[in-house]
Amino acid sequence: MTGVQLRNLAIRYGSVEVLKGINLEIPASEFIVLLGPSGCGKSTLLNAIAGLQDVAEGQILIGEQDMTDVEPKNRGIAMVFQSYALYPRMSVRGNLSFGLKVAKVAKPEIEKRVAHVAKMLQIEPLLDRKPAELSGGQRQRVAIGRAVVRDAGVFLFDEPLSNLDAQLRSDLRVEIKRLHQRLRSTMIYVTHDQIEAMTLADRIVVMKDRIIQQQGTPDEIYNRPANTFVARFVGSPAMNFLDGTISGGDAIVDGQAVPIAAGLSAPLADGRKVIVGVRPEDVTIHADAPGSGLAADIDVVEPMGPEKLVWCKRGEIGLSVKAPSSATVRSGDRVRLGFAEQKLHIFDTETGKRIQ
Amino acid sequence: MTGVQLRNLAIRYGSVEVLKGINLEIPASEFIVLLGPSGCGKSTLLNAIAGLQDVAEGQILIGEQDMTDVEPKNRGIAMVFQSYALYPRMSVRGNLSFGLKVAKVAKPEIEKRVAHVAKMLQIEPLLDRKPAELSGGQRQRVAIGRAVVRDAGVFLFDEPLSNLDAQLRSDLRVEIKRLHQRLRSTMIYVTHDQIEAMTLADRIVVMKDRIIQQQGTPDEIYNRPANTFVARFVGSPAMNFLDGTISGGDAIVDGQAVPIAAGLSAPLADGRKVIVGVRPEDVTIHADAPGSGLAADIDVVEPMGPEKLVWCKRGEIGLSVKAPSSATVRSGDRVRLGFAEQKLHIFDTETGKRIQ
Amino acid sequence: MFVRSPSSSRLQATLTLVPVAFVVLSVYVGGVLWAAGISFTRSSMLPNYRFAGFTQYINLFSNARWQVSLGNMALFAVIFIPVTLLIGYSMAAMINRGVRGENALRTIYLYPFAMSFIVTGLVWRWLLDPNFGIADVARKLGFENASFDWIVNADMALFTIVIAAVWHSCGLVMVVLLAGLRGVDDDLWKAIRIEGIPAWKAHLFIIMPSIGASIATALVLMSLTVVRMFDVVVAMTGGGPGIATDVPAKFIIDHMFERQQVGLASAAATTLLLLVLVIAVPLLYLKSRRKGAAQ
Amino acid sequence: QEVKGEVIHQWTSAAESAGVKVLAQKFTELGGTWVDNAISGGPNARSTAVNRVVGGNPPAAMLFNTGAQFVELQNNGLLRDLTETAKADKWQDKLPAALLNSGMVDGEYWALPISGNGANWFWFNKSILDKIGVAKPKNWDEVFAAFDKAKAAGITPFTPSGEPRWQRLMFNAVVLSVAGRETYDAVIYKRDASAVRGEKFKAAVKIFEKLRDYSDSGTPGRSWPDSTNLVISGKALMTQGGTWLNGAFAAAGKTAGKDYECAIINADQGMVISGDVFLFPEPKNAAMTKAQDLLLKAFADVPTQTAFAVANGTIPILKGADTSKLNPCIAEASRFFNDPKLSTGSDQMMFSPAIVGAVEDAITRFSTKGGLTAEQFIEAYAKGLSAS
């Protein structure tokens, strides 16, 4: 099995530098998810790994070998494109089997694999249609199938599930996970879906502003975001941020003390300006009673099936809270918000970096 | 403001009937979300409402007027295409302002509106680029912008947010909601995202197999799904289904009694075969102790940030459970599952329809 | 395409087609019907309208020159079209990779198309002349026995015309296909490269089908060249040796103008058109059926 | 008021241009304005002219070949009847009968002959003749003897043009010289198929076949200037062609009698004459009539016509022309031309274009190695005489 290493990679479109100084070590068989705001260069990076995008600086190693200038086909990769890039005049079956035919895989084997993939992706009835006759989601499934049908050492997925319905999406998510477990191929996966990222990734790489912001296990990324950007970007709804000043182990936010767990506040000098981050699920709503937390007004309540999303306001500050759907809250209510002391995140106001 | 009515609509591609007998009443200013599995005809329906798709039978009324045969431009609609369909030779600015120019809107007004939309969608720095120079998500934002910039009576959105990152997605979701509140336009919105559907919709329409399966408020759809299809389709992870037989107000599942709330079991005769549905969040996990629920083994545990998804197995039956991330469960553990009596859904085994 | 009853735009569409339809009907349909009518008369220099039955057709089909012409056209088509398509496509594919000096190369490949055959035909004659053409050059280079007498050999002369015609048309076919290739989405190339599909297979099975419309265009242009082929024959062989390289258009034009046999020429033109119809209609039918199935 | 006369013609070579200049000058002197419309190639010029007539915008005059080409225009009432002018200007006294008759229908004059050529000439490279030590051949035996000698000396004996029309011309030359005037006239004037199938014609066919075997491999399709160049540059002994070849020799700076020789084989059988005529479309208005009148006057003026012929390199056709300035070959041709016993019409003069074409097809197929056999050819030729 083949790992992938990126060494000091830089990529430019003309004179615009899209990526710079990218260093990434992907051990063989790892499932890596790339996360980052739209336009941060995720597709560009995948293209570069695939050999489809010229590299301005740096090296790409696949399976210990320098592949920076090697033809895509010799890199042992498979890829799902964000724009699908299906072969327009071939039937779905043709799209799936063409690569195998070219690779001279035996016919019965091709049929077996195509049948398997078609079944897994629920596109069996579409096998004889042309891409133009498919719906958006159907096209996407074919694009995934085309990559999966090849037994590559490295799989590159560019938002493969974004056009699928929730059910199919979760089915396929499990299927891809299973594929990974079965093949033990290295997988590099771009997605915007938190759940996909969290459930699939061995490691998540968060990118922004041409560089990698943080890499770590889903747990690390979620529970110990390296900076406010990562903290805000991962998790939905996003983490709440409160500007505060340290005073005796508490953070004074908008004139009110927010207690911080001792372990977290230890390195903090009094008077230091910090940003206190708290995830919506770590906030609890209490009836309005003096002294028991941050007073706030309920702005909007969004039912989300199993739970409710409660948007609270305290002057300029907006806070989101995930409450059980049984909670009885109504727009306009005045409430008190409590924060789970242990779950607070403290960032430096200047740099936005996590303090610890 | 203009409502939309579909009367007995049927649409065919050649001889294949994609939609049939579609009746839908959308009051003015309503926000309607279309949900359904990939390929069920959602895009086709939007196209028909826009006047871009030939209607085989039936009528389309927009604002009380029969618009079945009216030119798209005279229907007072704006639309975001699933495939984006950006004008490739125009800059982003050109793409945004084209419709306004055609409508002879004054130049300063065009500039104002374009600037506003560009700001809202965070595409200001991209205004002078061509679509080919944009990332997938950037293209999608331009496509949304092109629709939003026009003040139409009816907006049609075909999966507008599918390629965006979570943060932008939730920002835009709020933005669209706000747009709706400001303009009070009728909006018809196709999405696969549960959260979008739940948070945006005044009413959700679930489609499958050429027809409408259920329409209702998000709450109704989620809490009172009309049949097993809707029940399974809405909610992620999907509702669990257990085959059971009624016996004295309980359902006997795999030899073990599952108590049903009295209100639900009232119309059920003993011996009747039913499907018992239960959402993952309505299942609780207890330590293995005789008599206190359905015994099961833990298969997989997926961390999902704020909570854990626990996949349990009982023989052939698979069950998913949403547990707080604090729950201490491990793969291989034997546990007992308890069901919230009041939250069970009972469907007829034959027809799959909800019983009540 | 999507609306059932007339709308302003569709009305506009119809209105713009009307003048075109009018001209097409009056010139092409009118002209063809007129010619078909004339083919049933004994018109010589000027058309007359006295019905003479199938005389002209009987004369036509007993005319050895006409028979040879049709045979030549068929043989020419069978060689010229695939060869030109292959070379033209290869050139387009190579240029499409983004080579240096693309402009110059394209112009070089295309220049034969700009030159009228009146004189380039003569040059080809010289080049292929068995006595002082390239055969002579080869002899001077030391290949004592080099001889190349196709152009004066009744059995081979047609192939020299194929050579010149291919030379003349390749550039055009290349340009038409290049325009098609330039519309292929970059991501498609990427997918092909990732799958490691060998170049020729990618072109044959993926790229060619996706520029099917351009290829159809090129095929029609080449077919037009075949059916209308005249200049090149006149300039290179004058239809000779004997009548070995005669073609229908030359037959028609000779009889129309020089020989003042308008009736016979019309019969020939009508026959030629019927032949085109016999070949084209099944193709069009097949194509439209496929399209119907796709919708 | 300006009297504009547009003339459509195919005289585009340098010599022909010089000739046109002479005619135009005279017309200008007479008070007209010559509007020149030169279109290369007879068929092109003729069909353009016909289209102009049909389209309702006829030229004042248009050039056709001597012969039956114009008959249909006359039948359709598109031409001006020249009888009055001809009578007044006494054309029958000025022009050779053969030429004049070809422009007449039912005793009326419809065409004015303007130039004449001799078609059955053979041309030799003098230095090669000298080298192989033979005199200018006068009959076929001498020709073939010379051929053999040339061949032995490593020189190509015969390089005719391979274009069908010149092959036809050569065939006619052979028929006249081998089969004799009587058979020739029977075929050409009477379209007598039995004469074609006769022994004399067959003998001519044999000679033609033999000539074919002596000609070089580059013959098929070769144009006459190329063929002539081979003789001029000393690569070949003989070529065949009409009096116009003289111009090519002259243009290459060659002198008749010194560098090259011209001859009719079996000259006692006479010369095949051909030429051009002017036709005058039915005038559209008085101005056009006036222009045509002036043009007719200019074209039938003896000194003008002679000067034209000299410039053009063709034979002066009007009687009383001064032949002293002519090149020896043309002077000789002129002698034949003006002697009715020594001149006869070309096939083009007597046949309809359809027959010319049919016969030409037969000849060109016969000229090709591996084409028609002599017997097949004779049948094809005979059949061609009834083409329409």
Added chain:
Amino acid sequence: MTITNGPVLVRRNAFAAPLSRILVYVLLIAIAIAALVPLYVMIVTAFKSMEEIRSGTLLSLPHAFSFEHWHKAWNSACTGLRCEGLKVGFVNSFLITIPSVFLAIAVGAVTGYTLSFWRVRFANVLFTVMLIGGFFPYQVLIYPLVRITSTIGLFNSLAGVIFVHVVFALPVVTLLFRNYFASIPIDLFKAARIDGAGYWRIFFSILLPMSVPMIAVAGILQVTFIWNDYIVGLVFGGINYAPMTVQLNNIVHSTYGEREYNVEMAATLLTSVVPLLVYFTSGRWFVRGVASGAVKG
């Protein structure tokens, strides 16, 4: 035949050019050389004296380069009464070519657009008829066209020539555009209609800018056809609008005249300068990925 896969990225290391790429250049240059042989012969012949041409050394360079024949072809070759060379018809050729090409492309593009995006009754019948009509030897249509143009009063006028050129060009240009538009994603057309654009607006604002490669092809085709046309100009233009090719033909083709090959070659080369310039400058119209970024999938 080696054709390597489509657009290739420029490598950082130019020396690492794969073998296939070198092969491509070798092939392209070989084809170019083969294509250029006749041109070479024409050019050297145009510089040679007739003496030298007669001596029959086809490929050798001329002994001395003289522009005399070029000068003669342009300025003084006889083409009938006048001996003023090719230049006489030069302006006419422009007068004919520019409007004819423009109109032919305009009409053909609009027709192709209508045929591929709008459902008009009998449109496909019309197209089929037009296309098949294109196969009819157009020489046979001259007589009826003479009658038509003279009936509508266009015979022997500039407008007449242009009319006939446009009519003859219509089948091919329409075909080019119809087929080209067929490959453009239909969603673009839909989006423009939603944006309120009407028939013309969609054509001019959306589709025309995407058609530049096809406009270049149609331009190349029609400039060549019309610039090189002889018959139409001759018959329908009358004496006042005879294009340059009439002079060219008069220089090259005369039944009884001696031939000056050097002047003929020079004349031919001079006549083809304009189309060649068009070919060369059309380069930047062959843009890559005209529809790129328009749609997903």
